[in-house]
Amino acid sequence: MPEPSESDRRKAARLQPAMAAMRLVDCLERGWDVQFRCQYCGMERTWGRREFLGQRLRKRLARTIAQVQAGVFCPQRGCGGHWPIVRLMRGGYQDAQADTPATQRAHVVTMLLDAGVLPEEVGL
Numbered sequence: 001m002p003e004p005s006e007s008d009r010r011k012a013a014r015l016q017p018a019m020a021a022m023r024l025v026d027c028l029e030r031g032w033d034v035q036f037r038c039q040y041c042g043m044e045r046t047w048g049r050r051e052f053l054g055q056r057l058r059k060r061l062a063r064t065i066a067q068v069q070a071g072v073f074c075p076q077r078g079c080g081g082h083w084p085i086v087r088l089m090r091g092g093y094q095d096a097q098a099d100t101p102a103t104q105r106a107h108v109v110t111m112l113l114d115a116g117v118l119p120e121e122v123g124l
């Protein structure tokens with residue numbers, strides 16, 4: 001079987017419109033993790049709350065999944081593949097009390113402030 005072409009890989013990685021437009025901070029608010037799977041070497045990595053609020057991502061939370069997908073490269077040595085397959089998964093850090101949009105919003109604002117990020121810096 002021939003190697004998939006560049007456009008095959010791009011096609012395989014295509015996102016549903018609703019997901020493409022979702023921002024990282026929306027994922028944080030809803031308690032979702034973002035998983036990337038490299039189409040070249042199969043390596044998987046997941047961004048959850050810890051990564052979202054970490055030094056590298058905290059200022060980029062206003063980016064959409066589509067922007068992030070277009071800009072990431074596989075960190076595996078010697079791979080560097082792009083167009084990873086992206087999936088959203090429940091991250092298991094939902095606040096049981098945060099069951100309305102307003103309480104979810106309050107919860108994510110608290111998380112951001114605790115991490116030293118101003119909500120307006122990430123588009124909230």
Ligand SMILES: [Zn+2]
Pocket residue numbers: 038039040041042043074075076079080081
């Ligand atoms: Zn890879």
